[in-house]
Amino acid sequence: MFSCEKLTELRELNGLSRKELAAQLNVSEQAVWQYENESTIPRIEVLNKVRELFSVDTKFLFSKTFLNQTASEERVAYRSKDRESRKKTKLELTYISYIDYYISFFEKFLITPDSAIAVLRNKATEMLRSDPDQSMDQSITQTANLARKFLKLQNNKDLMYTLEMSGIYIAEKNLGPEIDAYSTITDDGRPFIILGNIKKSAVRRNFDLAHELGHILLHTAIDMETLTKQEHKQIEQQANQFASVFLLPEEDFKRDFAELPRHSNPDYYIEMKRKYMVSLVALAYRAYQLGLMTYQENRYFFGQLHKKGYQILEPLDDQMPPIRPGRVKSLLQLIFDKQICSISDLESKFHIHPLFLTNLFGLDKDFFDHYMQQKKEYFDSAQVIPIRINERE
Known part of the structure; x- marks a missing residue:
């Protein structure tokens, strides 16, 4: 029987409205609504378009859903200027449920280390509860310092790797122009x-990663869904402050800042940017926060920043490519290199094509090409042992 839930999941997984899916299938929006509410079954030509569009087999659409929603709306924290971006939350919950499901499937073949991030979260919670009278600024600073020390982060360029090794699952996808990133923790404690x-x-x-780490450590007990616009802004500012303290440790930063010839000229901050892997703006923000810049110096700094066009493209930005997540990619490589799972296994068990996982986890388009090559026949011309003919016959 046709699974209307599966079609809805595929649509939400790919961030499409019913109207947008209808346009791609060349049917009416009303028709999509009817498919998703079991009022009618799609014609064969529509099913074929769905298969091609989402890289699944027909059987996928005629099997029961295997998903349980593993995250909730109140636990999703967005790095976004626009509070209305939360309208996407329902779609992102479907995405989280899918990647959580497939990660769980692949990891069951391996023995995975205990999650360090779970220990860090507990330590941060205990520390914050131990002194409820301290200010929020003090709490943020304490938590950021604890996190950097606990994670043993020596160089900010290693932040992605460090967070993934701690047990945080990091993925990248098209979130649109309004959302930089978001984080959540599933019901069973897996952080994304x-x-x-x-x-x-x-x-x-790097700042996005540190910002989301701040949400994971500071705000997991907050219902993000019920925040007012002002409260949401405050939460975002706290995560920004955490990222600033976490990425720019006070003692090291003060020592390097003291070597700058001029505090009001952005060009003098370029080497610090290279060292700390943060923007010129973040460096100035931290300096002003620590009282190392006067109001006039800070104002002149940002005036020069706009004059030089650095608010659009800062120095070094085009020379420092962003680091991409690697944990899930390494997991899949291990599983397929060791032939624990094959492409045919994916197709028979889940009724999906490799491109489905490529899109789901943001992998390189050719990731599965190596594993899709046909195996050589056991005997070929290089393997045949020549037999000497008996000359007396």
Whole structure:
């Protein structure tokens, strides 16, 4: 029987409205609504378009859904200027449920280490509860310092790798122009950071990662769904402050900042940007926060920043490509290299094509090509042992 839930999941997984899916299938929006509500079954030509569009087999659409929603709307924290971006939450919950499901499937073949991020979250919670009278600024600083020390982060360029090794699952996908990233923790405690794949510099991606780490450590007990616009803005500012303290440790930063010839000229910050892997803006923000820049110096700094066009493209941005997530890619490589799972296994068990996983996890388009090559026949011309003919016959 046709599974209307599966069609809805595919649509939401790919961030499509019914109207947008209807346009791609060349049917009416009303027809899509009817498919998703079991009022009618799609014609064969429509089913074929769905298969091609989402890289699934027909059987996928005629099998029961295997998903349980593993995350909730109140736990999704967006790095976004626009509060209305939360309208996408339902779609992103479907995405989280899918990647969580497939990661769980692939990881069951392996022995995975204990999650360090779970230990860090507990330590951060205990520390914050131990002194409820301290200010939020103090709490943020304490938590950021604890996190950097616990994760043993020596160089910010290793942040992606460090977070993935700690047990955070990081993926990238098209989140649109309004959302930089978001984070959530599933019901069974698995933390995710989802990064937008719109071209960004390495330093901006680093800040996104640190910002979302701040949400994971500071805000997991907050219902994000019920926040007012002002409360949401405040939460975002707290995550920004966490990222600033986490990426720019006070003692090291002060020592390097003292060596700058002029505090008001963005060009003098370029080497610090190279060292700390943060933007010029983030460096100035941290300096002003620590009282190392006067109001006039800070104002002149940003005036020069706009004059030089650095608000659009900062120095080094085009020389420092963003680091991409690697944990899920490494997991899949291990599974397929060791032949624990094959392409045919995916197709027979899940009724999906390799491109489905490529799109789901933001992998390189040719990731599965190596595993799709036909195996050689056991005997070929190079393997046949020549037999000497008996000359007496």
